[in-house]
Amino acid sequence: MKKKILFSLKSPYREQLDVIGYKFGHGHKSIAIVGALRGNEIQQMYVCSRMIQELKKLESEGKILEECEILVIPCVNYYSMNLGKRFWTMDNTDINRMFPGYNLGETTQRIADGLFTKLQGYEYGIQLASFYQPGNFLPHVKIMDTGFTNAEIMKDFGLQFGIIRKPRPYDTTTLNYNWQIWETKAFSVYANATDNIDKKSADESVNAILRFMNNKGVINIKTSPGYITEIINESETQQIQSEAAGIFISLTEVGKIVERGTLIGKIINPFDGEVISEIRSSVSGIIYFEYHSPLINEKTVCFKIIK
Amino acid sequence: MIETIATASLAVNENLNIQKRRIKNGNNKTRLSIVTGTHGDELEGQYLAYMLGKYIDEHIELFDGILDIYPALNPMGIDSITRGIPIFDLDMNRVFPGTKDGTMIEVICSSIIDDLSGSDVCIDIHASNIFLKEIPQIRMSVPTADTLLPYAKMLNVDFVWVHESATVLESTLAHTLNKIGTKTLVVEMGVGMRITKEYCQQLFDGILNLMKSLKMWKGETNSIREPIISIDHEVGFVNSDAAGIFIPFSKFGDIVKKGDHIGDVVDPLTSKIVEKIKAVCDGMIFTLREYPVVYGGSLLARILEPVKGGDTE
Ligand SMILES: [Zn+2]
Numbered sequence: 289m290k291k292k293i294l295f296s297l298k299s300p301y302r303e304q305l306d307v308i309g310y311k312f313g314h315g316h317k318s319i320a321i322v323g324a325l326r327g328n329e330i331q332q333m334y335v336c337s338r339m340i341q342e343l344k345k346l347e348s349e350g351k352i353l354e355e356c357e358i359l360v361i362p363c364v365n366y367y368s369m370n371l372g373k374r375f376w377t378m379d380n381t382d383i384n385r386m387f388p389g390y391n392l393g394e395t396t397q398r399i400a401d402g403l404f405t406k407l408q409g410y411e412y413g414i415q416l417a418s419f420y421q422p423g424n425f426l427p428h429v430k431i432m433d434t435g436f437t438n439a440e441i442m443k444d445f446g447l448q449f450g451i452i453r454k455p456r457p458y459d460t461t462t463l464n465y466n467w468q469i470w471e472t473k474a475f476s477v478y479a480n481a482t483d484n485i486d487k488k489s490a491d492e493s494v495n496a497i498l499r500f501m502n503n504k505g506v507i508n509i510k511t512s513p514g515y516i517t518e519i520i521n522e523s524e525t526q527q528i529q530s531e532a533a534g535i536f537i538s539l540t541e542v543g544k545i546v547e548r549g550t551l552i553g554k555i556i557n558p559f560d561g562e563v564i565s566e567i568r569s570s571v572s573g574i575i576y577f578e579y580h581s582p583l584i585n586e587k588t589v590c591f592k593i594i595k
Numbered sequence: 596m597i598e599t600i601a602t603a604s605l606a607v608n609e610n611l612n613i614q615k616r617r618i619k620n621g622n623n624k625t626r627l628s629i630v631t632g633t634h635g636d637e638l639e640g641q642y643l644a645y646m647l648g649k650y651i652d653e654h655i656e657l658f659d660g661i662l663d664i665y666p667a668l669n670p671m672g673i674d675s676i677t678r679g680i681p682i683f684d685l686d687m688n689r690v691f692p693g694t695k696d697g698t699m700i701e702v703i704c705s706s707i708i709d710d711l712s713g714s715d716v717c718i719d720i721h722a723s724n725i726f727l728k729e730i731p732q733i734r735m736s737v738p739t740a741d742t743l744l745p746y747a748k749m750l751n752v753d754f755v756w757v758h759e760s761a762t763v764l765e766s767t768l769a770h771t772l773n774k775i776g777t778k779t780l781v782v783e784m785g786v787g788m789r790i791t792k793e794y795c796q797q798l799f800d801g802i803l804n805l806m807k808s809l810k811m812w813k814g815e816t817n818s819i820r821e822p823i824i825s826i827d828h829e830v831g832f833v834n835s836d837a838a839g840i841f842i843p844f845s846k847f848g849d850i851v852k853k854g855d856h857i858g859d860v861v862d863p864l865t866s867k868i869v870e871k872i873k874a875v876c877d878g879m880i881f882t883l884r885e886y887p888v889v890y891g892g893s894l895l896a897r898i899l900e901p902v903k904g905g906d907t908e
Binding site: 297298299300301374375378379380385392393394395396397398420421456457458460461529532533534535558559583584585586587588589 | 603604605606607608611678679682683684685689697698699702724726762763764765766832834837838839840862888889890891892893894
């Protein structure tokens with residue numbers, strides 16, 4: 289393992305920001321794994337730290353194949369992490385909306401550029417991603433449909449679901465999108481939690497990434513077979529939105545199979561406790577996203593169900 | 596008439612309401628919409644909304660048409676000095692056109708578009724951000740320039756910046772409205788979290804002038820300046836490479852020569868100059884950093900180059 293500073297940025301008031309990468313093996317740039325681009329992505333950083341532990345062991349056992357190089361970047365925006373902020377400390381910009389970056393541009397464009405130059409040329413790219421709303425996900429892998437990455441490759445992770453997302457205009461400045469434009473096959477792995485650590489999902493994500501590496505001939509280990517991944521379009525998943533605002537109580541959990549009409553949550557008046565809305569599943573399927581915060585506004589996605 | 600054009604329930608005993616006021620007089624059906632407050636840290640438009648509405652109220656007999664004023668598309672952002680929508684940390688100007696069956700913000704954005712569409716002209720007023728001060732200017736993308744330039748010239752701004760279109764900007768209010776045929780001009784002026792009265796007055800004069808040409812205004816107008824249009828000019832960007840405190844030597848609106856020493860980035864701990872800031876080209880400083888703390892990459896100034904072979908106007 290080689291620990292390297294990939295990019296540095298001076299700060300007027302804090303220790304220099306050093307984006308650290310951990311390299312394993314050498315030769316063909318096989319896989320790059322990126323963790324926290326945002327300050328609240330603790331679980332994403334944790335999954336990377338666990339990957340580094342695994343890869344250290346595999347390297348010492350000689351199980352990383354010849355001519356394969358793996359790069360892991362656990363955390364980019366630890367400045368914000370240390371302050372409990374999500375986006376860049378000074379101007380609140382999102383590094384994951386700055387790709388491919390610009391080395392003469394604004395600060396977060398420079399960070400994105402510094403990072404992206406080191407991330408180019410890898411055959412596969414894996415980003416540990418998070419969702420903008422508080423919630424729990426069934427661990428799954430997602431690709432942005434740019435026409436470059438074959439969705440079938442998602443099966444090599446052996447996660448229960450592989451989801452295809454049609455990019456929207458604001459997706460065009462994300463790491464995942466730009467990786468593909470620069471010809472890296474890019475995947476986003478969602479490991480359930482964001483600002484807290486969920487060990488079980490972290491285990492599942494680590495196993496999925498190891499399985500993927502094994503299937504791609506980067507490492508040589510015995511892995512559990514995992515799921516036969518079901519590939520679906522994001523537009524085919526059923527979103528259930530709150531019809532009222534108040535205190536949100538979930539009556540189910542991710543991974544549960546529900547029937548059409550099942551009561552899966554309720555919203556109560558925050559002052560007098562009256563139930564003001566019952567949330568019922570509009571389809572039969574499996575819950576793969578669950579809103580997770582005590583308060584909920586109207587028209588907020590509270591569940592996503594795969595039919 | 597005050598109207599709520601979009602509403603949504605918040606978790607605890609409150610609704611998020613987007614409001615507009617309609618001022619209507621005479622038989623002219625021409626409709627001008629003034630919209631602002633998409634970014635909660637930009638306040639220049641608040642004063643302009645106030646002064647325009649007040650002036651028309653006081654001279655209603657000279658007004659013929661429909662004026663819609665939407666002072667706060669992002670009221671929660673203004674309330675909490677947050678640029679984006681506070682609950683979601685989302686830039687509202689990346690959510691348009693929204694969808695009718697989407698999430699709360701998507702539905703609100705969709706209602707805003709529905710309400711604004713059909714305006715003869717719409718002016719979307721922004722105020723830079725808390726970091727930079729901008730000379731009153733209108734920004735538009737190349738594909739919209741043919742349609743929008745004649746209107747931009749009426750608005751009494753100093754500068755019209757015609758820029759390349761970018762995919763990410765397809766989710767802005769202005770792009771969405773222009774695409775469906777509602778002519779929308781984006782004004783950037785002043786600085787975040789402050790009101791610059793002279794700029795509000797300048798744009799106010801421009802709006803009256805525009806209303807006159809739309810036959811909505813029968814009263815007096817002041818003379819209008821001719822804007823510099825960026826098509827014949829280059830824009831030079833001055834970014835900091837060092838981290839520290841930016842101390843400008845040049846003033847906003849100054850004409851500088853390439854290589855002129857326009858400021859320093861200094862370190863308050865060592866009392867050393869860490870970077871001498873030079874002008875990257877000849878021209879006028881039309882953007883200048885207001886917020887002193889800088890990182891590598893922080894934008895310090897933008898300079899508008901003079902016409903090739905000519906003088907800066
Ligand atoms: Zn703005």
